[in-house]
Amino acid sequence: xxxxxxxxxxxxxxxxxxxxxxxxxxxxxxxxxxxxxxxxxxxxxxxxxxxxxxxxxxxxxxxxxxxxxxxxxxxxxxxxxxxxxxxxxxxxxxxxxxxxxxxxxxxxxxxxxxxxxxxxxxxxxxxxxxxxxxxxxxxxxxxxxxxxxxxxxxxxxxxxxxxxxxxxxxxxxxxxxxxxxxxxxxxxxxxxxxxxxxxxxxxxxxxxxxxxxxxxxxxxxxxxxxxxxxxxxxxxxxxxxxxxxxxxxxxxxxxxxxxxxxxxxxxxxxxxxxxxxxxxxxxxxxxxxxxxxxxxxxxxxxxxxxxxxxxxxxxxxxxxxxxxxxxxxxxxxxxxxxxxxxxxxxxxxxxxxxxxxxxx
Amino acid sequence: xxxxxxxxxxxxxxxxxxxxxxxxxxxxxxxxxxxxxxxxxxxxxxxxxxxxxxxxxxxxxxxxxxxxxxxxxxxxxxxxxxxxxxxxxxxxxxxxxxxxxxxxxxxxxxxxxxxxxxxxxxxxxxxxxxxxxxxxxxxxxxxxxxxxxxxxxxxxxxxxxxxxxxxxxxxxxxxxxxxxxxxxxxxxxxxxxxxxxxxxxxxxxxxxxxxxxxxxxxxxxxxxxxxxxxxxxxxxxxxxxxxxxxxxxxxxxxxxxxxxxxxxxxxxxxxxxxxxxxxxxxxxxxxxxxxxxxxxxxxxxxxxxxxxxxxxxxxxxxxxxxxxxxxxxxxxxxxxxxxxxxxxxxxxxxxxxxxxxxxx
Numbered sequence: 001x002x003x004x005x006x007x008x009x010x011x012x013x014x015x016x017x018x019x020x021x022x023x024x025x026x027x028x029x030x031x032x033x034x035x036x037x038x039x040x041x042x043x044x045x046x047x048x049x050x051x052x053x054x055x056x057x058x059x060x061x062x063x064x065x066x067x068x069x070x071x072x073x074x075x076x077x078x079x080x081x082x083x084x085x086x087x088x089x090x091x092x093x094x095x096x097x098x099x100x101x102x103x104x105x106x107x108x109x110x111x112x113x114x115x116x117x118x119x120x121x122x123x124x125x126x127x128x129x130x131x132x133x134x135x136x137x138x139x140x141x142x143x144x145x146x147x148x149x150x151x152x153x154x155x156x157x158x159x160x161x162x163x164x165x166x167x168x169x170x171x172x173x174x175x176x177x178x179x180x181x182x183x184x185x186x187x188x189x190x191x192x193x194x195x196x197x198x199x200x201x202x203x204x205x206x207x208x209x210x211x212x213x214x215x216x217x218x219x220x221x222x223x224x225x226x227x228x229x230x231x232x233x234x235x236x237x238x239x240x241x242x243x244x245x246x247x248x249x250x251x252x253x254x255x256x257x258x259x260x261x262x263x264x265x266x267x268x269x270x271x272x273x274x275x276x277x278x279x280x281x282x283x284x285x286x287x288x289x290x291x292x293x294x295x296x297x298x299x300x301x302x303x304x305x306x307x308x309x310x311x312x313x314x315x316x317x318x319x320x321x322x323x324x325x326x327x328x329x330x331x332x333x334x335x336x337x338x339x340x341x342x343x344x345x346x347x348x349x350x351x352x353x354x355x356x357x358x359x360x
Numbered sequence: 361x362x363x364x365x366x367x368x369x370x371x372x373x374x375x376x377x378x379x380x381x382x383x384x385x386x387x388x389x390x391x392x393x394x395x396x397x398x399x400x401x402x403x404x405x406x407x408x409x410x411x412x413x414x415x416x417x418x419x420x421x422x423x424x425x426x427x428x429x430x431x432x433x434x435x436x437x438x439x440x441x442x443x444x445x446x447x448x449x450x451x452x453x454x455x456x457x458x459x460x461x462x463x464x465x466x467x468x469x470x471x472x473x474x475x476x477x478x479x480x481x482x483x484x485x486x487x488x489x490x491x492x493x494x495x496x497x498x499x500x501x502x503x504x505x506x507x508x509x510x511x512x513x514x515x516x517x518x519x520x521x522x523x524x525x526x527x528x529x530x531x532x533x534x535x536x537x538x539x540x541x542x543x544x545x546x547x548x549x550x551x552x553x554x555x556x557x558x559x560x561x562x563x564x565x566x567x568x569x570x571x572x573x574x575x576x577x578x579x580x581x582x583x584x585x586x587x588x589x590x591x592x593x594x595x596x597x598x599x600x601x602x603x604x605x606x607x608x609x610x611x612x613x614x615x616x617x618x619x620x621x622x623x624x625x626x627x628x629x630x631x632x633x634x635x636x637x638x639x640x641x642x643x644x645x646x647x648x649x650x651x652x653x654x655x656x657x658x659x660x661x662x663x664x665x666x667x668x669x670x671x672x673x674x675x676x677x678x679x680x681x682x683x684x685x686x687x688x689x690x691x692x693x694x695x696x697x698x699x700x701x702x703x704x705x706x707x708x709x710x711x712x713x714x715x716x717x718x719x720x
Contacts (some may be wrong), residue, residue, distance in 0.1 A: 032681040081504040084675070091680045112472075112509045114677045115497065137475065144441040149472045151511065308634040315444070319472045320451050321392040 002215045006153040007226040015134055015158040015222060017215045019207065022053035022122060024159050025095070031089040031118070036061035037085060037106040038098050039070070042124055045167055048096060050122070053161075061084075061097070064105065068254060071101045071140050073149065079109045088278040093118045093156070099125035100132045100259070104150070106136030111153035113320060126176030127260055129160040130183060132215035135225035135235070145315065146246070146254065152294060160218065160248065162210045173204050174296045175260030181222040181291050182240050182267060188333030191216055192291070199294050237335050239318060240327045241267035244350065247312035251304055265301050265353065267292050272358050273349035274328040277341055284331050289360020301354045310347060362575045366494060366512040367586040370669035375494055375518040375576045375582060379567065380411035382482060385455070391478070392451040395419035395443060397466040398458050399430070399672050402484055405527055409484070410457060413521075421444075421457070423548060424465065428452050428614060430459045431500050433509065439469045445641065453478045453516070459485035460492045460619070464510070467498030471513035475591050479514040485528060486536030487620055490521040490543065490577035495520065495595070505675065506606070520578065522570045534619030534656045541651050542627060543580040548693030551576055552651070559654050564701050567691035597695050599678060600687045601627035604710065607672035611664055625661050625713065632718050634688040637701055642689050649720020661714045 001018030012228050016024045028034075037049070038061045051059040062082050064070040068214040083092070096106025096119060102123050110119030123133035139150030165173065177199065184192040194216070198209060199207075227234045245266030247259055274280035318325040324346075330336050352358035361378030376384045388394075398407070411419040415426040422442050434519045443452070456466025456479060470479030482487050483493035488584030525533065537559065544552040554576070558569060587594045605626030608615055617625075634640035634711050678685040681701040684706075690696050712718035 065492050074438045077433045077502050077509070080502050081510050084502075084504050087682075088517060090677060104437050109509075112511055115499070115510045115512050131491070139475070142437050142444075146540045148474065149440050149469075150442060150473050151472055165583075170507050254506065317450060320449050 004215075004219055004222045005043055005226075006154070006158075006222050010154045012226075013154055013157055015160065015218060017129070017160045017162070017218055019161060019163050019212055020053070022050055023055075024157065024234060025053070025120065025122075026055035028120070028157065030091075031093040032089055033087060034059075034095065035086065035088060036060075036095045036097050037064065037079060037102055037109070038096075039066040039102060040063055042064055042167070046097075046124070046164055055346070056094070056124075064102065066101070067276040068141065068215060071105045073142070075105060076112070077089070077110050079105070080113050081244075083109070085115055088113065088117070089112050090117060093120065095120045095122055097122040097124065099123065099128045103133050103141045104137075104352055107136070107155065108140050108150055111138055111151040115250045116153065121155045121158040123158070123160050124164045126165055126173060126214070127179050128176075129162065129165070129214045130176065131221055131238075133158050133160065134218065134221045139306045142275040146250065147317070160214060162214050163207060165210055166204055166207075168204060170204070171319055172258060174256035177295045178260040178264040178267065179294065180217045180239075181295060182263065183217045183255065184291065185267075185332060186237055186240060186335065187220045187289055187327055191220065192332045196287075196291055196294070196310050199291065218280075226284060233312055235327065236318060236337055237327055239325075240329065240335055241320070243271055243313060243316055243324060243326060244269040245311070247309045248301065248304060248317060250312050250315075251308040257299055261298055262293070264292050264298055268325070268360065269349045269353045271329055271360065272353055273326070273341065274343060275332065276345040276349055279328050279330050279336065281331075284329075286360045288329060288332065293360070304354065306347065306350055306354070309350060310343075313346070364438075364575075364579055365583045365586075366514070366518075366582050368496060370514050372423060372586075373514055375515055375520065375578060377489070377520045377522070377578055378571055379523050380413070381519040382410055383415075384517065385413070385480065385482075386677075387416035388453065388480070388517065391453040392449055393447060394419075394453045394455065395426065395446065395448060395523055396455045396457050397439060397462055397469070398456075399424055399426040399462060400420075402458055402527070406484070406524055406716055407469050424462065426461070428461055428501065430537045431465045431501070431641055436469050436472070436500055437466060439465070441472050443469070443473055448473065448477070449476050450477060453480065455480045455482055457482040457484065458645075459475070459483065461490045463488050463493050464497075464499045464507070465498070467513060467515065468500050468510055471498055471511040476513065481515045481562060483518070483520050484524045486533060486574070487539050487718055488524065489525070489538075489574045491539045491581055491598075493518050493520065494578065494581045500695055506610065509679070520574060522567060522574050526564055526567075528564060530564070531627070533620060535618035537562075537655045538620040538624040538627065538652065539599075540577045541655060542623065543577045544602060544651065545627075545689055545692060545697065546584070546597055547580045551580065552692045556647075556651055556699060559651065584627040584646065596678060596685065596697055597687055599685075600689065600695055601630055603620065603673060603676055603678075603686060604629040604669070605661040606676060607669045608661065608664060610672050610675075611668040617659055621658055624655070628720065629709045630687070631689055632713055633686070633701065633705060633720065634690065636705040636709055637688060638698065639688050639690050641691075643659055643687075647719045648689060648692070653720070666714070666716065669710060670703075672708070
């Protein structure tokens, strides 16, 4: 079990990672009541163990349907109404027990319910455990754009138990690993080299190795968000691979790819873009691309319309005045931030990866 | 023209009060784009002058229907979508030009659009100019409860031009003055005594006197919120009259009373409650009640169900664990905060005011 510490404007919070991490919830006292937000399938499998570990036996959770469509303003309103119905007040606490959807929705509701109550992230997917549960970003989707509406509000605590990852489908598991690869590129040769060794043979059943993986990858996120909660500058680096990734997800209506899969394509494209922009030498680019590929097969991008993706890039939340902000990998452990990338290079990077003309 | 300064966690902001205050908007630079949120009737009367003064000639505002029903999650989603449609990015700015509804909705949208953009309050009602535009509280209503979902997010600037108050209906104008009376009770003999002199003869057309009134009443709010942005303690005093007031509004479905009118009844009831609790001597109570009555006639509370109102008190956002937090006036310029009030006294205060058995 490991305790990582995130610094934040509100004073900071712990991230507890390891088998048995949920027990840390017992240490949270002084709340008038505690509520759990989760989704039915997950609760069916893990609810009993979670509520026992958390010291909340017999808890009756607030349920939202699994899947992205719950991350909406109407669902935020429903959850807030149910909290009120059940007597939640300003000193109540909400635990978001689930993956990115439950975490983002739960954080949004908690940060706005009666103008803000405390909440805990108890992430249950690899993506949430190494990335989305930390940093205090909350959001819901508006039809026009994913995560368009949200808040920055630090959780009170994050508890990540990797045992729960055993319930993930292989595809969802791989999807989360692409974010781990991103963290490897951002972090440096230590984590990157270790991932090159262990990723090809990683099994969801290898609990000890998974725990190490989550701790090491989560540490990267903790380090970045501790330095810059509002992502005015430093936090931008976490967007590596996401500029193309978000546009690809949006262009395909969020139906074809899991988030991590779109990020994987985004990573390949931005690696190639960095090469084309003369920022990254091909040997390093090859090594990065190989680690992305090592996670496993990706759904094809063959049919995705180039003009649509390129048009969507300027709508990225980091774009200002129509200028796209690119995070380009320069070497393992170093990225740069620039808006000065020729549009032709962007189109070419997309096209070469899409057509398989460049494979790293 | 007066410049008041609010201190806040984000560094503070100015409140400009006076004829011509909108011109201060010209000093805000560095935004990629500026948007105005308002309602059609107001814009028709004041849009040209506002956009000229603000240095935004020809501005095409985002419109929401007048009235409380626009302060909702669906409208927040629509406004966010329209902002995206029009190209708003993280460096854009939103001006909320309107009364409490537009201010609360605009603040909520701005504080959550792409996880937060800057916004300006340009309040156009007396209630908004002396109260709701300052302090950074934003909110939308959920069917279950008014202001259930919201944020605390300081505006970049507040610009209050009292000329616009000339467009208010007499009833809405009086409704706002009840909040001014509340500020008088909180502030002390200076403001209170001045209000006793000027309120009975105040006309909406007396621009110079109105300007002084807005400045003096706004200063009370500025002082309180500067000391306590998150209302953990000090800011609670602003709730004077609102505990009963909110319950009365809720019990009548927000249809019978304007907000200030419900607060006026709430003030009368809490003055009587303070007397019954032995916290306030009757001479002072009489003087406070007389100033409430001096504003003008109130819609009757005859038909409002006592059990319903008393039941709703525990749902107040300041209630914790079912205990109501009362702000009781002790004398002009001093209130106390207590949960230790017998339920019988609460019922009696409500009943005596409702039946006209106590009139101060």
